[in-house]
Structures are given as C-alpha cells and as structure tokens.
Amino acid sequence: xxxxxxxxxxxxxxxxxxxxxxxxxxxxxxxxxxxxxxxxxxxxxxxxxxxxxxxxxxxxxxxxxxxxxxxxxxxxxxxxxxxxxxxxxxxxxxxxxxxxxxxxxxxxxxxxxxxxxxxxxxxxxxxxxxxxxxxxxxxxxxxxxxxxxxxxxxxxxxxxxxxxxxxxxxxxxxxxxxxxxxxxxxxxxxxxxxxxxxxxxxxxxxxxxxxxxxxxxxxxxxxxxxxxxxxxxxxxxxxxxxxxxxxxxxxxxxxxxxxxxxxxxxxx
Amino acid sequence: xxxxxxxxxxxxxxxxxxxxxxxxxxxxxxxxxxxxxxxxxxxxxxxxxxxxxxxxxxxxxxxxxxxxxxxxxxxxxxxxxxxxxxxxxxxxxxxxxxxxxxxxxxxxxxxxxxxxxxxxxxxxxxxxxxxxxxxxxxxxxxxxxxxxxxxxxxxxxxxxxxxxxxxxxxxxxxxxxxxxxxxxxxxxxxxxxxxxxxxxxxxxxxxxxxxxxxxxxxxxxxxxxxxxxxxxxxxxxxxxxxxxxxxxxxxxxxxxxxxxxxxxxxxxxxxxxxxx
Numbered sequence: 001x002x003x004x005x006x007x008x009x010x011x012x013x014x015x016x017x018x019x020x021x022x023x024x025x026x027x028x029x030x031x032x033x034x035x036x037x038x039x040x041x042x043x044x045x046x047x048x049x050x051x052x053x054x055x056x057x058x059x060x061x062x063x064x065x066x067x068x069x070x071x072x073x074x075x076x077x078x079x080x081x082x083x084x085x086x087x088x089x090x091x092x093x094x095x096x097x098x099x100x101x102x103x104x105x106x107x108x109x110x111x112x113x114x115x116x117x118x119x120x121x122x123x124x125x126x127x128x129x130x131x132x133x134x135x136x137x138x139x140x141x142x143x144x145x146x147x148x149x150x151x152x153x154x155x156x157x158x159x160x161x162x163x164x165x166x167x168x169x170x171x172x173x174x175x176x177x178x179x180x181x182x183x184x185x186x187x188x189x190x191x192x193x194x195x196x197x198x199x200x201x202x203x204x205x206x207x208x209x210x211x212x213x214x215x216x217x218x219x220x221x222x223x224x225x226x227x228x229x230x231x232x233x234x235x236x237x238x239x240x241x242x243x244x245x246x247x248x249x250x251x252x253x254x255x256x257x258x259x260x261x262x263x264x265x266x267x268x
Numbered sequence: 269x270x271x272x273x274x275x276x277x278x279x280x281x282x283x284x285x286x287x288x289x290x291x292x293x294x295x296x297x298x299x300x301x302x303x304x305x306x307x308x309x310x311x312x313x314x315x316x317x318x319x320x321x322x323x324x325x326x327x328x329x330x331x332x333x334x335x336x337x338x339x340x341x342x343x344x345x346x347x348x349x350x351x352x353x354x355x356x357x358x359x360x361x362x363x364x365x366x367x368x369x370x371x372x373x374x375x376x377x378x379x380x381x382x383x384x385x386x387x388x389x390x391x392x393x394x395x396x397x398x399x400x401x402x403x404x405x406x407x408x409x410x411x412x413x414x415x416x417x418x419x420x421x422x423x424x425x426x427x428x429x430x431x432x433x434x435x436x437x438x439x440x441x442x443x444x445x446x447x448x449x450x451x452x453x454x455x456x457x458x459x460x461x462x463x464x465x466x467x468x469x470x471x472x473x474x475x476x477x478x479x480x481x482x483x484x485x486x487x488x489x490x491x492x493x494x495x496x497x498x499x500x501x502x503x504x505x506x507x508x509x510x511x512x513x514x515x516x517x518x519x520x521x522x523x524x525x526x527x528x529x530x531x532x533x534x535x536x537x538x539x540x541x542x543x544x
Contacts, residue, residue, distance in 0.1 A: 055404070058408055060404050060407055060408060080407070080412060081412075083410070084410035085410075087407070087408055087409065087410040088409075088410050090408065092404075092405065092408040092409075094401045094404065094405055094408075095401065096400050096401055098400060098401040098402045098404065098405035099402075100402055100405075101402075111409065111411075112409045112410075114313075115313075115409065115410070115411050116410065
C-alpha cells in the first residue's frame with residue numbers, strides 16, 4: 001500500500017466487513033469503495049445496519065471481521081490514540097445531532113478547534129461565525145442547544161462537524177424528523193459543502209427525495225448486505241422488486257401480514 | 269424436567285459469564301481512567317475540566333453531608349446514653365460517640381450519601397450523553413471520552429470524599445455532644461477528656477484513608493454504569509439504580525477490608541489499645 005495523500009485509489013474502502021450484536025448479524029460482508037469528491041447515499045429500511053456501517057468508517061465501531069481503509073491505510077486495527085489523526089479528517093453529523101447540552105452553540109462549534117491545535121480566541125470566534133454563516137444561522141452563538149428547533153440543531157451540528165474543514169463528512173439521517181422545507185435546506189447544505197469545500201460525503205438516509213437530490217451514487221443495504229449499487233437514475237428505473245418497494249415506499253405482503261393478524265384478533 | 273434443569277443451568281451459566289465479563293470490562297475501564305489520569309495531568313486544559321466537577325462533587329454535597337453527620341452523631345448518643353448511665357459510665361459517652369463517628373460512620377455514611385447524590389447524577393449524565401450519541405460525538409472528534417468526561421469526575425470524587433468525611437466527622441461529633449451534654453446533662457469536661465483519650469490521630473487518618481477508596485469506588489462505578497448503559501430512558505434509569513446498589517455494596521465491602529487492614533497496621537505500630 002502506498003502511504004497517505006499520494007494514494008489515488010478509493011478514499012474509503014471497506015472489505016468483507018461483518019458485525020454482529022448478540023444474535024443479530026447487522027453487517028454481513030460489506031465490500032464498498034468510495035471515490036474522492038463523490039456523495040454516496042446509503043439507503044435501506046430501518047435496522048438494516050446503515051448507521052452501523054457509517055460508524056465503522058471512522059472506527060467508532062470495529063468490525064468482527066474484515067477491514068476498513070482510509071487513503072489506502074488500514075484503520076480498523078489502530079488504537080484510539082492513533083485514530084485521533086484519522087478522525088480529525090472526518091466530520092460526523094449524528095442522527096440526534098449530539099450537541100453538548102452543557103455548552104453554547106459557539107462552544108459546541110469551537111469544541112474541535114479548542115481540543116486540537118493552537119487557535120487564538122479571535123481565530124476561533126471567526127471560524128465559529130463563518131461556519132454558522134455557512135449553515136445560515138448567523139448570530140446564534142450564545143444560544144443553548146435546548147433552545148433550538150430540530151432543524152437548527154442539525155445545522156449547528158453540521159457547523160461543528162465541518163469546523164476543522166474535514167475531507168469527508170458522514171451524515172447519519174440528516175433529514176429525518178424535519179419538515180420537507182427544512183429537509184431541503186439540509187440537502188442544499190450538503191450540496192453546497194461538496195461544491196465549496198470539495199468534501200467527500202456519505203449520507204445514510206431513508207428519505208428518497210433527499211437521496212435523489214444529493215447522490216452521485218446510491219447504495220442499498222438489506223439484511224446487512226449490499227443489494228443494489230449505482231447512479232440515482234438506475235434506482236428510478238430498477239426492476240428489482242426489493243429496490244422498487246423501497247423506492248416507491250410500498251409495504252410488502254409480508255410487512256402487511258402483521259396488520260392482518262392484529263385486525264383478525266380484534267375482530268374476533 | 270431434565271430439559272428445564274438444563275435450560276436453568278445454561279441460563280445461570282450465561283449470567284455468571286456475563287457477570288465475569290462485566291467485571292473484566294470494569295477493570296479495563298478503571299485502568300484506562302488511571303492511565304489518562306497520569307498522562308493527562310501534564311496538560312493544563314485537563315485541569316480546567318476538573319474545577320466544575322470539584323464544585324459539583326464537593327461544594328454542592330456539603331449541606332447533605334453536614335446534615336447526615338449531625339443526625340448520625342445524635343442517634344448514637346440517644347441509643348447509648350441510657351445504657352451508659354445505668355452502669356454509671358456516662359462520662360465516657362464522648363469516647364464511644366466520637367470514635368464510632370470518626371472511624372466508621374463518618375466515612376461510610378459520607379460515602380453512601382455521595383453514592384446517592386453524585387453517583388446517581390454522574391450515571392444519569394453520562395448515560396444520557398451515551399444514549400444521545402454525545403460520547404460517540406466526542407470520539408468522532410478525536411477526543412477520548414475517558415480523558416474528557418470520566419477522569420475529572422472520578423478525580424473529584426477521589427479527592428473530595430475524604431474532605432467531606434471530615435465535615436461529617438465534625439457535625440457528627442457536635443451532634444453527639446449536643447445530645448449527651450446539652451440535652452442529657454453529661455459533664456462537658458470529662459466528656460471531652462475521654463474523647464481525647466480514645467480518639468487518636470490514627471483514627472482520624474483511617475477515616476480519611478477510607479474516604480479516598482470510597483470516593484474512587486463510587487466515582488468509577490457510577491461513570492462505568494453511565495458509560496455503558498443500555499439505550500433509552502429505561503436504560504439510563506436502570507443504570508442509575510445499578511450504580512447506586514453496586515457503589516453501596518462496594519463501599520461496605522471495602523470498609524470491611526480496610527478495617528481489617530487498618531486494625532492490623534494499628535496493632536503492629538502501637539499494640540492493642542483498650543477503650544474501656
């Protein structure tokens with residue numbers, strides 16, 4: 001393997017990643033290589049291991065078997081201390097935003113800066129203002145996360161995730177729980193970051209509108225395996241019944257059988 | 269029947285294994301905390317994290333500790349005084365009350381009160397941070413959550429439990445004096461004379477010594493339970509209960525071990541001391 005930045009292959013690569021929680025096989029042999037500068041959207045039903053997959057990329061979870069590579073270097077076997085250097089090059093937007101409630105918005109965004117490296121107070125204040133401006137929340141510096149709406153929290157969390165100008169941003173269900181207008185604001189932000197900061201992005205979602213809007217490539221997960229992989233257009237025209245059901249949002253007979261049992265029981 | 273027995277044996281075995289597993293995890297956690305305590309002590313930014321915890325653990329626990337101490341002293345005095353009066357030894361009340369408070373009840377009850385007050389709060393705080401992915405967020409930003417969250421909290425418990433024990437000793441002593449001397453009319457002079465005879469510096473020291481252990485135990489257990497709590501509000505609640513019960517048992521078990529140890533040390537140094 002060549003080292004670090006001269007590596008011109010996939011920026012992130014997962015090889016044969018398996019992960020099990022108790023008796024549940026969440027990831028069952030994932031092979032995935034991500035191209036630099038692209039936005040890859042991972043779709044799939046809830047509980048198919050999308051978030052788990054995302055957490056493996058920054059080694060918040062370690063695979064039971066298989067490997068994870070970043071710039072061609074293996075990262076899943078590195079110590080937490082060694083991973084600090086790797087993780088600094090990532091931004092992670094968590095599903096529940098994961099803002100620190102004991103801190104103000106400004107302190108949250110400044111957190112990665114104060115923890116890594118020597119930035120002066122003025123540099124930090126400038127970066128905070130700049131990132132807040134980028135997510136369209138100028139002037140909210142002194143608010144507490146508890147005083148923000150769900151959409152604002154996501155945008156602050158995004159500002160924090162990009163505070164160190166990461167190469168890769170990982171989005172865990174960025175539009176879930178937002179109304180369609182707010183969701184579209186997030187989609188526009190994802191596109192803007194890609195354009196302005198040239199970030200590689202991985203977006204986990206089950207929101208197809210968002211997926212079509214931001215994706216260069218879509219990967220569909222089911223039962224811990226990749227069942228479809230291609231450009232967004234290929235999903236619009238796919239004839240695979242599993243893909244069609246998800247994309248069109250139709251429940252299968254199997255899914256509906258649960259309802260039949262319940263209604264029969266209440267009829268009796 | 270045989271099948272039921274087999275299932276039960278299997279389940280018990282599983283539970284034992286999980287228990288051992290958890291116990292191992294706990295010591296790994298404690299070890300990592302210790303390593304970060306040493307590695308992190310050279311950085312000033314880490315010391316800044318300690319101050320708010322010292323305030324939370326120390327200053328805010330003071331009222332509870334003072335009140336607990338006072339009542340403990342008063343209760344011992346109430347229970348003992350009539351018996352001592354019956355045999356004409358009420359002047360020796362001071363020795364009994366103060367020795368019990370300084371050696372045993374001060375540190376143990378301070379530890380238990382702190383396990384309830386701080387332990388619960390620490391577990392709930394870290395548990396909520398875990399459930400809302402804030403701990404993952406720290407890690408994703410290249411910040412070790414043990415260094416950032418656990419070390420300052422455990423250190424605050426470790427450093428301040430002995431001091432809080434001293435405060436419990438003080439009000440316990442005053443409480444015993446209030447009941448014996450002010451309420452029940454024991455002579456103040458002999459009361460304190462016998463106290464002075466009975467209570468050694470070593471007794472005071474052994475109370476403080478225990479405090480360090482109790483503080484470290486309740487801090488580590490509470491943080492560990494919060495750190496690895498199960499998802500949801502139910503998970504956090506369960507973790508808090510477990511943290512308190514485990515801390516409570518750990519404090520009493522440690523108290524036993526330390527009492528045996530300290531007694532041996534005292535006998536080695538000064539020989540047997542008669543209190544009567």
